[in-house]
Amino acid sequence: MREVRWASEEGAGIEHLAFDASGGTIRVESVVVGQRYGKAYGLCYTVHCDAHWRVTYAAFRVMGGGALALHGDGEGHWRDGEGRALDAIEGCIDIDLSATPFTNTLPIRRLRLARGERRPIRVVYIAAPDLTPVAVRQAYTCIEPDREYRYEGLFRKFAANLPVDEDGLVIDYPTLFRRLPPPGPSH
Template sequence: MREVRWASEEGDGIEHLVFDARDEGVFVESAVVGQRYGKGYGLYYGVHCDPHWRVGDGYLKIMGGGELALHSDGAGHWHDGQGMTLAAIEGCIDIDIAATPFTNTLPIRRLQLAEGERRPIEVAYLSTPDLQVTRVAQAYTCIALNREYRYEGIFRNFSANLSVDEDGLVIDYPTLFTRLPRTR
């Protein structure tokens, strides 16, 4: 089990994440304090993946606000906490929680890209703090195996090269997040 922290480069946000990779899968719990559109929020989330990094369950709770539960069979079939099918994200394997760099780890680990390989994917994008779920197009490219990956948010014409550690957890996400403690 590991604990990791990131600071937001866009404001006064911070995240504390507990990461536990076991034989039966990956378990994550995290608390994020952030701001969006000039308004602060607190977010608790948990994610469980199978040993192949396919999301099985995700739970998000805005402190003093809404909550969202997502469940997947790992093959892209999703339903919410009430068992309702989420057709809008059918076929998506990964989730992308807007408030955290952790969810970049999911496709980085799951795709197992070779150096120089690029793969477009569609993910379930979870906006914060409103917890809206939409399908978005992204792409990942392996720049340096197990060290650096290029993320492309095709849906918003944004890209960044992400440095990662041995677990695929982001160290630096230029302009958005940096791992704490900051190296000097």
């Protein structure tokens, strides 16, 4: 189990994430305290992936607000928490939660791009705190394998180079998130 933290570059937000990639699956639990459009929120989320970094389960809950559960089969078919098919996001493999740099890790690891390779994809975009899943177009380009990738939000004309660590977790996301150093030993 590994834990990392990011601070928001846009406000007083912070995220604490627990990451476990042992046993052939990936499991993440996280809590985010953030703000969007001047409104503060607290959000907890869980993401489970198979060994190929395909999302099989994701759950999001806003404190005092809404919740969303997604069940994926790794092939682009999704169901909600009640088992209903979600046709609007059919064909998407990855998810992108606006409140965290973690979800950029999913396509970075899953696509396994070679240096200079660029791949446009459709992803399930989930804006916090409203939690409405929509399909959007993004692209990833490998600048340096296992070290740096370029993210393009084609649906909003935004791009950023993302340095990653040995687990593929984003270190810094220019203008949005900055990794915090691990806490030192307490005295």
